[in-house]
Amino acid sequence: MSFDVIKKEGAAKRGVFHTVHGDIQTPVFMNVGTVAAIKGAVATTDLYDIGTQVELSNTYHLHVRPGDKLIHDLGGLHKFMNWTRPILTDSGGFQVFSLAGLRKIKEEGVTFHSHVDGRIIFMGPEESMQIQSNLASTIAMAFDECPSSTSERSYVEASVARTTRWLERCKKEMDRLNSLPDTINKQQMLFGINQGAVYDDIRIEHAKTISEMDLPGYAIGGLAVGETHEEMYRIIEATVPYLPSNKPVYLMGVGTPANIIEGVYRGIDFFDCVYPSRNGRHGHLYTHRGKINLFNAKYERDERPIEEGCRCPACRNYSRAYIRHLLKAKEMLGMRLSVLHNLYFYNHLMEEIRDALDGGRFEAFRKQALEDLNTLNE
Amino acid sequence: MSFDVIKKEGAAKRGVFHTVHGDIQTPVFMNVGTVAAIKGAVATTDLYDIGTQVELSNTYHLHVRPGDKLIHDLGGLHKFMNWTRPILTDSGGFQVFSLAGLRKIKEEGVTFHSHVDGRIIFMGPEESMQIQSNLASTIAMAFDECPSSTSERSYVEASVARTTRWLERCKKEMDRLNSLPDTINKQQMLFGINQGAVYDDIRIEHAKTISEMDLPGYAIGGLAVGETHEEMYRIIEATVPYLPSNKPVYLMGVGTPANIIEGVYRGIDFFDCVYPSRNGRHGHLYTHRGKINLFNAKYERDERPIEEGCRCPACRNYSRAYIRHLLKAKEMLGMRLSVLHNLYFYNHLMEEIRDALDGGRFEAFRKQALEDLNTLNE
Numbered sequence: 195m196s197f198d199v200i201k202k203e204g205a206a207k208r209g210v211f212h213t214v215h216g217d218i219q220t221p222v223f224m225n226v227g228t229v230a231a232i233k234g235a236v237a238t239t240d241l242y243d244i245g246t247q248v249e250l251s252n253t254y255h256l257h258v259r260p261g262d263k264l265i266h267d268l269g270g271l272h273k274f275m276n277w278t279r280p281i282l283t284d285s286g287g288f289q290v291f292s293l294a295g296l297r298k299i300k301e302e303g304v305t306f307h308s309h310v311d312g313r314i315i316f317m318g319p320e321e322s323m324q325i326q327s328n329l330a331s332t333i334a335m336a337f338d339e340c341p342s343s344t345s346e347r348s349y350v351e352a353s354v355a356r357t358t359r360w361l362e363r364c365k366k367e368m369d370r371l372n373s374l375p376d377t378i379n380k381q382q383m384l385f386g387i388n389q390g391a392v393y394d395d396i397r398i399e400h401a402k403t404i405s406e407m408d409l410p411g412y413a414i415g416g417l418a419v420g421e422t423h424e425e426m427y428r429i430i431e432a433t434v435p436y437l438p439s440n441k442p443v444y445l446m447g448v449g450t451p452a453n454i455i456e457g458v459y460r461g462i463d464f465f466d467c468v469y470p471s472r473n474g475r476h477g478h479l480y481t482h483r484g485k486i487n488l489f490n491a492k493y494e495r496d497e498r499p500i501e502e503g504c505r506c507p508a509c510r511n512y513s514r515a516y517i518r519h520l521l522k523a524k525e526m527l528g529m530r531l532s533v534l535h536n537l538y539f540y541n542h543l544m545e546e547i548r549d550a551l552d553g554g555r556f557e558a559f560r561k562q563a564l565e566d567l568n569t570l571n572e
Numbered sequence: 573m574s575f576d577v578i579k580k581e582g583a584a585k586r587g588v589f590h591t592v593h594g595d596i597q598t599p600v601f602m603n604v605g606t607v608a609a610i611k612g613a614v615a616t617t618d619l620y621d622i623g624t625q626v627e628l629s630n631t632y633h634l635h636v637r638p639g640d641k642l643i644h645d646l647g648g649l650h651k652f653m654n655w656t657r658p659i660l661t662d663s664g665g666f667q668v669f670s671l672a673g674l675r676k677i678k679e680e681g682v683t684f685h686s687h688v689d690g691r692i693i694f695m696g697p698e699e700s701m702q703i704q705s706n707l708a709s710t711i712a713m714a715f716d717e718c719p720s721s722t723s724e725r726s727y728v729e730a731s732v733a734r735t736t737r738w739l740e741r742c743k744k745e746m747d748r749l750n751s752l753p754d755t756i757n758k759q760q761m762l763f764g765i766n767q768g769a770v771y772d773d774i775r776i777e778h779a780k781t782i783s784e785m786d787l788p789g790y791a792i793g794g795l796a797v798g799e800t801h802e803e804m805y806r807i808i809e810a811t812v813p814y815l816p817s818n819k820p821v822y823l824m825g826v827g828t829p830a831n832i833i834e835g836v837y838r839g840i841d842f843f844d845c846v847y848p849s850r851n852g853r854h855g856h857l858y859t860h861r862g863k864i865n866l867f868n869a870k871y872e873r874d875e876r877p878i879e880e881g882c883r884c885p886a887c888r889n890y891s892r893a894y895i896r897h898l899l900k901a902k903e904m905l906g907m908r909l910s911v912l913h914n915l916y917f918y919n920h921l922m923e924e925i926r927d928a929l930d931g932g933r934f935e936a937f938r939k940q941a942l943e944d945l946n947t948l949n950e
Contacts, residue, residue, distance in 0.1 A: 229903060230894070230897065231903045231905040231906075232905075234904060235612075235903075236905065237890075238889070239885070259900065260893075260900070264872065264873060268875060275890075494642065495645065495646065497646060507615075507617070512615075512653075515638075515652070516652055516653060519608065519652075520608075523607045523638075525613075526613035526904055526908070527614065528609075529613070529904070530615070530904070531615065
């Protein structure tokens with residue numbers, strides 16, 4: 195298990211992350227399958243066709259339904275959803291703090307109500323690690339608190355200190371779980387998460403502290419939650435230099451194609467975001483010249499594919515006019531084709547970024563791609 | 573364009589129906605794609621994988637949205653939905669008489685309100701033929717009235733007489749349309765429809781009358797609309813002998829796997845039904861031993877495919893436990909996999925029926941299959 199940086203251009207890195215479920219070519223975009231399925235009727239058998247390297251599933255959602263013990267008993271998430279490549283599971287923390295009702299934070303962890311049936315659930319670092327061990331994902335994320343971007347400094351300081359203590363407990367518990375005989379993936383990896391809201395100095399101190407724990411990867415969390423893009427880029431620039439340069443850096447929940455290009459430029463290796471699937475379900479489709487809204491009347495008789503030259507399953511077979519008709523008629527197939535296109539677009543964008551890095555022309559690529567992405571404005 | 577009966581066993585026929593879009597091996601089950609897409613996010617590219625021979629689309633729905641003129645201008649339904657094999661379009665009559673509001677029947681046709689935007693639409697035999705010509709389907713259905721199975725004899729007599737006059741107008745209009753230069757499919761075929769509710773003598777007289785028009789195929793309509801299975805079988809037995817034996821007979825909107833086997837036994841060649849897609853979306857899955865309800869708790873940890881030995885895309889890749897989880901979580905993928913399985917089941921059942929007819933062992937197949945289909949009772 196290691197991360198090979200095979201090329202650098204400024205802060206941007208071209209790497210290969212080795213895992214028990216195969217290599218991940220970085221920079222990479224992970225495709226979000228919240229409850230062990232990507233929204234939009236996308237099956238794991240489709241993912242090979244749209245270039246998915248890593249599938250991301252949600253610990254909180256799977257714990258609530260169908261239950262992580264059930265998934266463990268059925269052989270783990272890979273077997274359950276029939277996917278052989280890497281899976282990253284989040285810690286559940288983000289959902290606990292955003293979705294669940296009546297939460298109560300203590301040093302031990304968080305008590306909250308399930309959004310499905312209202313039952314009381316307790317989750318702390320040990321519980322999160324246990325659930326993720328049951329799911330047997332390739333990469334588990336540390337259990338953290340993600341303070342709001344508008345939180346007061348004193349709250350953020352206390353929260354980040356607790357997140358550090360929680361990370362120590364996560365690491366200890368994962369080491370223990372990985373040594374147990376009935377653990378499915380005994381080589382499960384733990385990524386730590388940097389927090390600190392919009393306070394650069396708290397971010398930097400926290401990055402230094404967690405870097406000492408020698409984890410296989412680190413994430414920057416708590417961004418893209420309301421702050422401006424400029425603030426986000428400033429925080430990434432401030433924080434990345436204090437994370438280990440020989441470990442991948444994962445920018446959680448980000449973002450637009452432009453955000454991703456700017457993230458790579460600032461040293462980010464892993465990304466994930468619900469934009470491509472969520473926008474696809476609403477008929478907002480990505481092209482290299484910007485997003486198009488397929489509900490727009492001008493596409494009613496448009497026989498072209500969503501994007502000319504695109505090799506996704508939607509563009510290879512269907513016209514804008516047909517997919518628009520399906521979306522207007524609320525046919526599930528319209529959402530499916532749109533989501534397949536958008537995920538392919540993101541995965542293919544990462545391939546273009548990797549090719550540019552391989553060829554030592556990322557800076558030129560970045561300028562041109564950002565300019566092109568601003569052409570359309572629908 | 574002709575129908576070759578290559579084997580017979582009692583009234584059951586094994587045939588090949590030649591069309592401009594390729595041969596149809598009969599008996600055949602047509603897969604219903606109401607608005608130019610099969611519900612459940614099933615794309616035409618999936619249909620090759622599940623053994624679909626004929627796709628069926630709805631004239632009324634496509635007229636209302638996106639409009640048959642638009643589909644004509646984009647090259648017809650085959651090009652619009654990217655499907656090269658045969659397409660059958662219904663006449664719109666069934667939807668006009670069941671879906672639309674405030675309808676008014678006259679000799680000329682029917683005035684009704686669109687269920688989408690309420691606008692007033694007039695449809696008669698000529699309008700139905702024009703729409704189906706615009707769609708450029710392989711087989712167009714005659715515009716008819718489908719009287720309720722509880723209609724009085726006098727109403728049914730008058731209705732059937734009008735349906736006969738409408739059929740003459742349909743035939744004349746299709747001949748005209750097929751001769752026009754901008755008609756996409758100049759070899760579009762017209763199937764007549766037998767009506768007569770549950771009155772055998774009216775059915776028989778009507779069958780004799782329409783048989784004289786020498787159409788390439790005939791349908792039995794107005795069944796499976798409330799009468800018992802026994803009544804339906806009796807009417808089929810009474811009517812089929814009075815339809816041409818060298819033309820395919822299509823039993824519209826029927827039915828369960830048992831209904832289909834019994835229909836073939838009584839001389840039916842074409843079938844269509846929404847059961848496999850509708851039941852699939854509700855987690856009711858077909859097996860050779862009967863339907864299973866995947867919401868049943870006993871499937872929670874069931875690692876087997878929906879049906880052992882099934883070669884459908886769902887069974888080849890996923891377990892009952894996984895698909896059940898998706899259905900419970902209301903993930904579109906759960907519906908998609910269930911619909912793919914059910915359509916494959918129906919298409920594959922027809923293949924088994926054809927193999928049995930080819931081998932001269934249909935009667936033995938029928939008895940065993942009907943017995944097996946009664947094994948489960950969920």
